[in-house]
Amino acid sequence: MAWVMRNRVTVGLLAVVVVAAYVFYWAANDIAPSMYVSAWGYAIPLVLAALVGVIGERSGVVNIGIEGQMLIAAFAGFFTAAATGSILVGVLVGVGSGLVAGAFLAWTTVRWRMDQIIAGVVLNIVATGITSFYYTPGKILPGVIPNLDIPVLQDIPLVGEVFFSGRSWIATVAILAAIGIHLLLFHTRWGLRTRAVGEYPSAADTAGINVERLRLVNVTIAGSLAGLAGVYLSMDASSSFERGMTAGRGFLALAIMIMGAWRPLRAFAMALFFGFVNAVASQLQQSGLGVDGEPSGFLEWLLAAVTSPQILATLPYVAVLVVLGLAAGRVRAPGAVGQPYVKGDQ
Template sequence: MAAWVQKNRTTLGIGLGVLVAAYVFYYAKHDIAPSMFGAAWGYAIPLVLAALVGVIGERSGVVNIGIEGQMLLAAFAGFFGAAYSGSMIVGILAGVGTGLIAGGFLAWTTVRWRMDQIIAGVVLNIIATGITSFYLKSGEILPGVIPNVDVPLLKEIPLIGETFFSGRSAIALVAILAAVVVHLALFHTRWGLRTRAVGEYPSAADTAGINVERLRLVNVTLAGSLAGLAGLYLSMDASASFERGITAGRGFLALAIMIMGAWRPLRALVMALFFGFINAVASQLQLTGGFDVPPQLTGTLPYVATLVVLAVAAGRVRGPAAAGQPYVKKDQ
């Protein structure tokens, strides 16, 4: 334990400082702080899930530029699946299933066919935009809503409880659980060790008896289910409607969050919350009239902050060495 604390003292120090600042703001501005923190987490939920898709892919050696397309297709399939069938369960299964299919498409084209990973992701995004625009129908209504969940005991904690565990969508709780589970799996299980080996030194992993191609196929495909949940949240929870381009660049923002989180799930969760809070601050300033600029401009603040933070972080973080590189066995 002491060794772990020593190794992660910088991260722990930053986390503690952020937590203290959050509580100071919470008690100093209790009239607006709860709603701002709630809005920040609401904005961050799909970003957390999408960033995890990127983490799993790149830790496996596959760069996933197609997260935006995966989310868009899942949002479309989930919403209209529920609207036409009259069942929210059918919609949820359709969204998650579509995310898996899109992940499988990306995995097969990049791993089995060894297509350039960036091009494959761009193709997926173009296909998603075309399909969802061509088949879009207005006026459809969902038969219900994704249920909100209260977590006993945890919801009583000031700030943390009411932000994360009180009256939140089931998908929001899945996002927290997924970040913790993926982190533990990546750094404390055999699967995680093999995944990181495949993403760093695939030839050495192959020599050790790991099937590099199969592991990449499985990981990228299964990660698509998280992209499916992110899309479902956008169309069946946050807005309860589907609009053209509903993802609005969140898939690309999630990739930036993944990089700023140093390809670590829990750090990606924190960075998603950071950008969610920036968005909440911009909205609050617009509402109070203290920021007399068009709302379209305030909506760009999370993306401007992304550029600034990426510029600061450039050269200070290093991704998996084999990410973006197709693996070919020497005997092939």
């Protein structure tokens, strides 16, 4: 009860959103279920990628290279599975490549103290170059990532249908990762130490915490989540690999992380919001809104312009910019984020 009172605004807002979601689900049962399913499908890699950013920045390291980590993992996982005929091997290689990319970013930014933004940009450029140069068309997967239906939970109206039925196990991992990382960050010794090195590393060092080692480990391990997001994109969501298929999702994940105030569960909620806006945009494109034939006046021309597929496709990104604008000044990044730490500095 005390927790509810301290977070009454968040709880109240969550209650309103849940009620509205169920009302829309029952009132528009012909389109709402597919929209919700589409929204969660789009949000899954964003959740995983946003958690990568949360872990990194809570540790004091900016990870601009999430996009590159995801792209490398998508490439490695897909082509390994196609070459070996094993989905499991492909998933393991994809996650492993995410770890390697995370280790590269960690080593260059923490041990070599390279500018964190530049290191992330380098990772993105290298990932784009490698995956484009070695891309081979015509490869197919030997199967699909198995679905995981959760007993009891899958029978809950709306929630079960969207989250716990007919989804690959990666979707379940994304949910568990968001909950688990929240608990670890705010209710364990590791979480306390991670937040300490992200806020005031010199004080953490004085308390006996090895700042450099913790940052190295956290950023490296977080790369496995980016790897899993990339594997999902190429081996589940599309079952194919295309050049640049991450399509800016790594950068969107960073925006989601900021909108979520560097908190895992809030980032999860913002990823769902973005996924839903994307589903709404897709639904509007399919509904055939617009003007038939050539516009005959200014109002018809304006309607045709606003409802064009190109404009509707930008709706999710416009929504992100609006929410980021509203969040500006209301959320605060970890105090030492982006700052390399040298033992003895104050």
